[in-house]
Amino acid sequence: MNRQQLDHILQTYHRDAYIWARQCCSFDDELAKDVLQQVYLKILEGKAKLKNIDKAKTWLFSIIRYTSIDQLRASGKLVSLEESYEVPDVQEEMDQTDYQGLIKKLPKMQQEVLLMVFYHQMTIEQSAEVLQIGLGTARTHYDRGKKKLKEIITKTQTQEHYGR
Numbered sequence: 001m002n003r004q005q006l007d008h009i010l011q012t013y014h015r016d017a018y019i020w021a022r023q024c025c026s027f028d029d030e031l032a033k034d035v036l037q038q039v040y041l042k043i044l045e046g047k048a049k050l051k052n053i054d055k056a057k058t059w060l061f062s063i064i065r066y067t068s069i070d071q072l073r074a075s076g077k078l079v080s081l082e083e084s085y086e087v088p089d090v091q092e093e094m095d096q097t098d099y100q101g102l103i104k105k106l107p108k109m110q111q112e113v114l115l116m117v118f119y120h121q122m123t124i125e126q127s128a129e130v131l132q133i134g135l136g137t138a139r140t141h142y143d144r145g146k147k148k149l150k151e152i153i154t155k156t157q158t159q160e161h162y163g164r
Helices: 002-022 028-042 051-076 099-104 107-119 124-131 134-160
Strands: none
Touching: 002 028, 002 051, 002 107, 028 051, 051 124, 099 107, 099 134, 107 124, 107 134, 124 134
16 A cells, blocks of 8 residues: 555544544543544554555554553553443433433443444444454444443433433
């Protein structure tokens, strides 16, 4: 792949890449910008190589995800695997339009699969590739995430309706 093709890919997916970086960094804008800059440097320096141009978006998202994990780990903000799979407490009151707050109530893997499928228009197969998990595992996180998100939204609406 030549430099012009690489520049085209990065320009095409820049907006989505920034949004994904922000989501991977727990919606921290400054950290997301740092991660994205590191990702672009890795790519431009040849440390990350695209083997199949048809998978450019999943390739880019994978690099962003793992770079953000490294950054979160280095800053001490990374949540351990056991903690990320605990059922979150949904008792707190939240604004009806606080979509980030709703998504943050899901376990990390469910968040990532749902964000990729619904927000980034990726297939479950592509999200499994980015997350480096099996297709069945990705489908499970997708299904459970949708169900849990529905519960959270229903509970939030009920609380708002009854003035909690």
